[in-house]
Amino acid sequence: MREAIHNLEASKIREVANAGMGRSDVLAFWFGEGDEVTPEPIRRAAIESLQEGETFYAHNLGLPELREAVARYMSGLHPAIDAGRIAITSGGVSALMLAVQALVDAGDEVVAVTPVWPNLIAQPAILGARLRSVPLVPKEGQWTLELDALRAAVTSATKLLILNAPNNPTGWTLTRAEQQAILDHCRQTGTWILADEVYERLYYDEATFNGCAPSFLDVAAPDDRLVVVHSFSKSFLMTGWRLGWLVLPPTMVEDMGKLIEFNTSCTSVFTQRAGIAALAHSAEITPRVVAHLKTCRDTLVPLLAGLPGVQVAPARGGMYAFFRLEGFDDSLVLAKRLVAEAGLGLAPGNAFAPEAQGWLRWCFASQDPQRLVRGVERLRGWLAVQARA
Numbered sequence: 163m164r165e166a167i168h169n170l171e172a173s174k175i176r177e178v179a180n181a182g183m184g185r186s187d188v189l190a191f192w193f194g195e196g197d198e199v200t201p202e203p204i205r206r207a208a209i210e211s212l213q214e215g216e217t218f219y220a221h222n223l224g225l226p227e228l229r230e231a232v233a234r235y236m237s238g239l240h241p242a243i244d245a246g247r248i249a250i251t252s253g254g255v256s257a258l259m260l261a262v263q264a265l266v267d268a269g270d271e272v273v274a275v276t277p278v279w280p281n282l283i284a285q286p287a288i289l290g291a292r293l294r295s296v297p298l299v300p301k302e303g304q305w306t307l308e309l310d311a312l313r314a315a316v317t318s319a320t321k322l323l324i325l326n327a328p329n330n331p332t333g334w335t336l337t338r339a340e341q342q343a344i345l346d347h348c349r350q351t352g353t354w355i356l357a358d359e360v361y362e363r364l365y366y367d368e369a370t371f372n373g374c375a376p377s378f379l380d381v382a383a384p385d386d387r388l389v390v391v392h393s394f395s396k397s398f399l400m401t402g403w404r405l406g407w408l409v410l411p412p413t414m415v416e417d418m419g420k421l422i423e424f425n426t427s428c429t430s431v432f433t434q435r436a437g438i439a440a441l442a443h444s445a446e447i448t449p450r451v452v453a454h455l456k457t458c459r460d461t462l463v464p465l466l467a468g469l470p471g472v473q474v475a476p477a478r479g480g481m482y483a484f485f486r487l488e489g490f491d492d493s494l495v496l497a498k499r500l501v502a503e504a505g506l507g508l509a510p511g512n513a514f515a516p517e518a519q520g521w522l523r524w525c526f527a528s529q530d531p532q533r534l535v536r537g538v539e540r541l542r543g544w545l546a547v548q549a550r551a
């Protein structure tokens with residue numbers, strides 16, 4: 163076994179979830195997915211595809227009609243994007259891994275903005291990269307980027323900069339001005355940018371950006387050293403389908419096709435047909451999903467903020483409340499205690515970076531917002547017991 167694999171850290175989120183799985187009395191908010199089934203037109207498209215016998219290998223880069231549909235959809239949100247720049251992947255996580263495989267050699271320096279979903283750190287580590295992190299800084303519960311610290315960390319020795327905004331777990335988002343500044347800097351240092359924008363539609367500041375978070379695609383030219391990762395999982399309620407895509411500079415596309423051959427060869431055709439249906443219905447599905455998530459966020463965050471000793475700010479994007487409880491400094495111990503003693507399942511903040519030690523992540527994607535209210539009641543009750551102890 164390679165040392166890099168042997169040294170991979172087991173998921174702390176799983177560690178907490180394993181302690182509570184199978185217990186019907188636990189209200190679980192630990193994983194990053196909702197509890198609503200994929201919309202019917204999407205499921206129907208996959209069923210019809212299978213019934214028509216679409217059970218064969220497909221093109222490495224995806225069905226031309228899906229690549230076209232993705233390009234049309236993206237061009238509606240950002241400056242026009244050619245279908246030739248799109249590669250269909252088996253989920254966002256595979257898109258991320260492909261991008262890292264394509265860009266990073268063993269020993270290369272990779273900088274990541276953290277806290278972040280652990281997969282984004284593990285993937286370069288698997289390939290033997292040297293990782294450095296630029297921590298976001300919490301200010302009154304809102305995690306913020308110190309641009310100068312980022313600029314100081316990314317030098318001509320940095321092969322790749324990894325950013326995820328809107329961010330899992332903190333809800334941090336990048337402004338367009340920050341994206342422009344980061345792009346300008348990376349142009350100077352020759353650093354590639356890997357932008358994980360899977361949460362771009364789960365963005366709550368509609369006043370400024372019309373239902374879509376600022377994207378590096380809005381400021382970059384097609385031939386910039388920029389790879390953008392997307393997924394059907396969050397905006398179309400399709401986590402289990404494993405369907406995502408990459409937006410690539412034109413010169414990378416042919417090689418990416420070869421790399422996909424050696425990873426998954428292609429994404430199954432019936433899944434891609436489901437993707438085409440999802441995009442055809444995006445104007446109904448995504449705004450409904452986002453409006454509901456906003457209701458969930460606006461239900462949960464004020465209740466959390468009203469608890470004694472809680473530090474929290476409303477997420478600008480994504481589907482998580484990230485918060486801190488005064489007096490509880492070990493996230494993993496706290497998350498396990500909450501499962502055992504309060505029947506409340508949350509993800510420990512230190513799963514996402516050492517600097518998030520003491521924080522907890524609560525996925526607010528709940529079909530029934532009252533589940534969130536019940537969760538807060540459990541937390542309130544547990545805190546009251548601790549205060550008396």
Ligand SMILES: Cc1ncc(COP(=O)(O)O)c(C=O)c1O
Pocket residue numbers: 194253254255256279326329330358360392393394395401404405406
């Ligand atoms: C930041 C981030 N990127 C990518 C993904 C990958 O999503 P999927 O592989 O389901 O497309 C996730 C999933 O939780 C995520 O949180």
